[in-house]
Amino acid sequence: MSSSPRKNILLLIPQLTYGGAERVFHDHGQELAKHHRVIECVFDSGTEVAFPTQNTLVALDVPAGAGIVGKLGTFIKRIQRVKQLKREYSVDVCISHLEGADYLNLLSKGPEQVLLCIHNSKRHDPNIRGALGWLRRWVLMPWLYRSASYIVPVSRDLRQELIDTFGLAPDKVVTINNFFDVEGIRRRSQEPLPAATEALFADHPVLITAGRLAREKNQKALIDVLHALRAQGQTAPKLALLGDGPLRADVIQRCQELGLRSWQVWDEQPLSPDFDVYFFGFQANPFQYIARARVSLLCSATEGFPMALCEAMACGVPVASTDCPTGPREILAPQTPAAQYAATPEWAEFGVLLPLLAEGTLAQVAPVWAATLTALLADPARTQHYRTQALTRVQSFGPAPIMQQWQSLLQQA
Numbered sequence: 105m106s107s108s109p110r111k112n113i114l115l116l117i118p119q120l121t122y123g124g125a126e127r128v129f130h131d132h133g134q135e136l137a138k139h140h141r142v143i144e145c146v147f148d149s150g151t152e153v154a155f156p157t158q159n160t161l162v163a164l165d166v167p168a169g170a171g172i173v174g175k176l177g178t179f180i181k182r183i184q185r186v187k188q189l190k191r192e193y194s195v196d197v198c199i200s201h202l203e204g205a206d207y208l209n210l211l212s213k214g215p216e217q218v219l220l221c222i223h224n225s226k227r228h229d230p231n232i233r234g235a236l237g238w239l240r241r242w243v244l245m246p247w248l249y250r251s252a253s254y255i256v257p258v259s260r261d262l263r264q265e266l267i268d269t270f271g272l273a274p275d276k277v278v279t280i281n282n283f284f285d286v287e288g289i290r291r292r293s294q295e296p297l298p299a300a301t302e303a304l305f306a307d308h309p310v311l312i313t314a315g316r317l318a319r320e321k322n323q324k325a326l327i328d329v330l331h332a333l334r335a336q337g338q339t340a341p342k343l344a345l346l347g348d349g350p351l352r353a354d355v356i357q358r359c360q361e362l363g364l365r366s367w368q369v370w371d372e373q374p375l376s377p378d379f380d381v382y383f384f385g386f387q388a389n390p391f392q393y394i395a396r397a398r399v400s401l402l403c404s405a406t407e408g409f410p411m412a413l414c415e416a417m418a419c420g421v422p423v424a425s426t427d428c429p430t431g432p433r434e435i436l437a438p439q440t441p442a443a444q445y446a447a448t449p450e451w452a453e454f455g456v457l458l459p460l461l462a463e464g465t466l467a468q469v470a471p472v473w474a475a476t477l478t479a480l481l482a483d484p485a486r487t488q489h490y491r492t493q494a495l496t497r498v499q500s501f502g503p504a505p506i507m508q509q510w511q512s513l514l515q516q517a
Contacts, residue, residue, distance in 0.1 A: 111140045111196040111514060114189060114216075115159075116205040119151045120144075122386065123316065124411045125223040128258075128282050129201045130155035132221075135283075135507045140514075143193050147182070147204075162189060164208075179207075186212040197517055199256075203240070210248045217253040217517040222262060223408040227269050228429050230319055230405060246270040253517055256280050258409035261430035261442045278513055282409045283506035286498055289418040293395035300375040305396035308377060309481050310342045312397035312421075314390050314412045315404070317349030322403045322426075324351065325461035325470070327358040329403075330380060332474035334364075341481065344382045344397065346390045356383070395419040398481060403461055407431045413455075417498040422490035423455040424477060432457060435497065449476040454497040455490055456480065 113136055117129045129144075134157070136142050142159045149163035164185045169178040186208045190198060199219045200209035206220045226232065232241050249255060249270055255277045257263045263279045266272055296302065304310065311330075315321040323345055330343045345355070359366040359381050367379040375382075387393060394400055400416035402425035409431040416423050417435075425432040427446035434442070437452035449472065450457040458476060459469050480487060 112194050113140050113142050113514075114193060114195045114198040115142060115144045116186065116198060116200040116209055117145070118147045118202055118204050120146055120153045120155050121151060122154045124408075125201050126155060127411065128221070128223065130157060131283065131285075131503075132199075132510070133157055133159050135503060136510070139511070141193075143189070143195075145186075145189060182208055183211045187214065190214055190216055197514060203245075207244070207248060210251055213251065218251070219513070219517065220249065220252050220255045222255060222257040222266065224320075225262060225265060225406045225408065225429050227265050228406040241269075252276065254278055254513060256513070258282050259431045259434050261434055262408055264442055265430065278509075280509045280513070281501055281506060282411055282414070283503045284411070284414050284418055284498060284501050286418045286502055289391050289415055290420075292389050293391035293419045295389060295392045297392055297396070298375075301393075302396070304342065304375065304377055304382070305393075308342045309340055309398040310344050310396070311399050311401055311477065312344040312346065312394055312416075313401045313403060314346040314394060314415070315402075316347050317345070317351045317355055319351060320404060320406050321347075321349075322405045322461060323347075324355045324358050325466055326401060326403050327355060327362060327364060327381065328466055328470040329401075329461070329473045329477070330364060331362040332470040333477065334380075336471070336474055336478065338474070338478055341398075341477070342377075342380065342382060344384060344393065346384050346387055346393055348386045352383070391415065391419050394421055397421055398487070399424055399477060402426060402432060404428050405460065405462070410435070414498050414501055417454070417494035420491050420495050422480065422487050423494060424458060424473075424480065425455060426460050427457040428460055448472070451486075454493045 115133050120126050133142050133144050137159050144157055144159050144161045147164050149165050164182050166178055166181045166185055169175050195216045197217045198209050199221055200206045201221045209218050257266055257279055258281055260279050263277050266277055267274055313323060313326060317323055333341055356366055364380040366381040368383040369385040394416050400421045400423045402410055402413045404426060406428055413423055413425055413435055427433055436455040436457055446457040446459055458473055461469055
């Protein structure tokens with residue numbers, strides 16, 4: 105990162121619990137602190153901090169109000185608290201992550217520069233729904249986001265979506281991808297697993313997916329894919345899920361509905377190869393599992409710039425991903441148009457792109473996924489090709505080139 109005037113930078117996020125945006129926030133804070141004074145801010149000091157920091161960590165700590173009037177009062181007090189912090193720390197630049205923090209950043213704007221880091225699709229996010237979702241998508245975001253100094257989406261396709269949906273000035277919307285500690289991931293991926301787990305991965309072709317068990321991540325659909333594999337006569341592949349979340353019970357129930365046996369780390373039962381689906385829960389080091397899998401899967405309904413996809417590539421594992429908005433195509437087929445979506449399996453430059461596993465078409469698409477995975481597992485040469493391509497591609501997302509882009513933007517701001 106080139107030299108430039110040292111700035112006071114406030115980083116703002118609702119919380120620092122486990123999540124992709126929270127990890128990016130943490131990583132940015134550590135890198136920016138090498139050249140600037142960084143203050144990290146969360147909404148509530150009582151929430152878990154999954155990503156400890158060496159930077160100053162502060163909290164808004166405004167008690168939540170009840171009812172519409174109470175919540176509005178909380179919102180206004182949070183804006184005032186952010187204004188106070190900006191003055192107290194003589195903030196030159198405030199960078200917010202996630203929508204709730206964006207609103208506070210914009211509405212507390214003073215002489216400092218305001219940057220918004222956008223992690224997810226606003227057009228396709230299934231959690232933006234109902235009357236409040238309509239208000240957020242078509243009133244609050246279009247109106248408020250235009251007052252930002254810069255908006256920083258984490259993928260090129262997300263940039264175009266923001267411009268088209270909200271009418272933002274293109275010169276104010278600057279794509280900067282997430283970065284990954286590729287060498288650190290490689291080192292951690294080589295740590296040993298318990299003997300029974302090592303044996304499972306060594307003796308069976310394991311398909312793995314990593315992420316919070318949530319609606320937008322769509323892991324439930326992979327149970328149908330495994331069922332389709334079984335229907336096509338493929339009895340060897342196992343499915344491993346890393347992560348936990350609100351849809352845990354739904355995914356487990358789907359296993360039961362389709363007659364697939366599931367092993368769950370929460371039950372503390374002995375691990376054996378007699379199961380079809382393995383729920384390993386949250387793992388502090390997911391890479392030691394991913395690196396031993398035959399193929400890593402991304403089945404999300406929507407993304408921003410999928411960290412799990414690049415982390416699997418850093419582990420040297422072939423990847424097969426849904427061609428969802430946004431991110432997978434940019435990563436796996438960067439020379440193709442952003443508006444192109446896979447209607448059939450696409451053996452792309454750096455991995456396999458597959459049609460969306462949408463609820464209405466799942467019965468038709470799951471067998472397509474199954475047949476494609478069967479073909480990949482049966483072709484050692486192609487598997488090795490994608491291992492090599494994965495490692496090649498992920499080098500583009502190392503810390504140095506990505507943080508240089510942030511530094512250039514901070515110089516402009």
